[in-house]
Amino acid sequence: MKTQLGRSTWEFSKVRILSSAVAVGPLEGQGPLANDFDIIHEDLYIGQDTWEKAERKLFEEALDLSIKKAGLTKDQINLMIAGDLLNQIISASFTATYSQIPYLGVYGACSTSMEALALSAALIEGDFADYIVSGCSSHNSTAEKQYRYPTEYGGQKPPYAQWTVTGSGVAIVGKGLVGPRVKYATIGKIVDMGLKDPFDMGSAMAPAAVDTIVQHFKDTGRNPEDYDLIVTGDLASVGYPIAKKLLLEQGYDMSTVYNDCGLMIYSPNQEVFAGGSGCASSAVVTYGHIMKKLNQKEFNKVLVVATGALLSPISYQQGESIPCIAHAVAIENEED
């Protein structure tokens, strides 16, 4: 069977998400999706002595729980595909030290969640593995420290800034009899519209999300109405309306099915500026909230479009614009 559709979509016939688990920090636990998260920590340090260890702890907890939920043990998992936002993706790699599962590290900034899931699904489809654990993490304070200023620094942020989600989302991908299917993955290309403000990721990433969504519709012949929900990863209140507008200009009316993980994870009265960001934004919403709704058959077809801004503190200080990318994965229940 041909598994490539159009220019950049992969079609899968035997890949399922067998289980998923999510661990989050305090602010996410106070948000509207709190009931969908498996582990909620009241303490941003998660009982550790550094922010970096705290992020790793979240990752380890989500990993352990997802494996347990699938009824598997670590030595039955053939591969771990994971990433995060920190330099040299230390959270994922140190978690792989802990898990002792054969490991491939990936980096796609905030698009890492779906990049890892797409690769996992492809390797399962190609019979290279029976079970793959796929996930990512981010932590508000480690991200602030690396990309912006010290956490206690009193600089003023503009209203279009975003709040990096503290959490980790992990899924077990494999062949099996239960769980929603991974049906399609559309791999995005870099879109750089020349935006340079590192606080304004929403405007920078919206065109990349649109590019991938349009490519997905073209490759699969689907339309927005074919989905119960289409979510972008972290465009938040600035990028979300822009993406909606651009899609409408291209003839896709998204008004009834479209939402954004960065808007879903926090309530409007939480002080998070324009909304959530970070690889955990799409990961915890997908692997917590959306997976729950899929398993309850409340949703049957969902397209998750994780959006990533591939900048570094050096690249923007050198005046370079922000290259952006988005990867889409369609997750759906089998039709009866």
Added chain:
Amino acid sequence: MQQSTGETRKQNEKRRQYQQMAMKMRPKPPVLINSFKAFVVGGLISVLGQAIQNIYIRFFDFSKEHAGNPTVATLIFISVLLTGLGVYDKIGQFAGAGSAVPVTGFANSIASAAIEHRSEGLVLGVGGNMFKLAGSVIVFGVVAAFIIALIKTLIKMV
């Protein structure tokens, strides 16, 4: 070659249009309100400084010239304490330049970097990163002072 320059021009035009549209759609920082908040908070910090200075003059027998140093030290102490307690960044988000420009903002930039990098050790972490933000203030402060002093000296010579 001709065609590719045409392509690039078209691409640049598309980018320019998008940037304009994005600028229009994103929320503007409320400059007037922010300026007012900065004015009030900056003023309050200065009033606090004046009060501390008066206390040093009145109760600790400092002369007006010498009361400045302990006053600044006290303000720095308060700022560092508030930074450590996790309060100063919240004041900063509210007040902007109002809490960044006074000496308390300078102290916050040093203390916050020191706290942040404590986990990387005392020498390379705290020592190496403390002036990460404050460093440029010092560098350009010294350069500006040098230029002003030079101008003053030249004017005096004439």
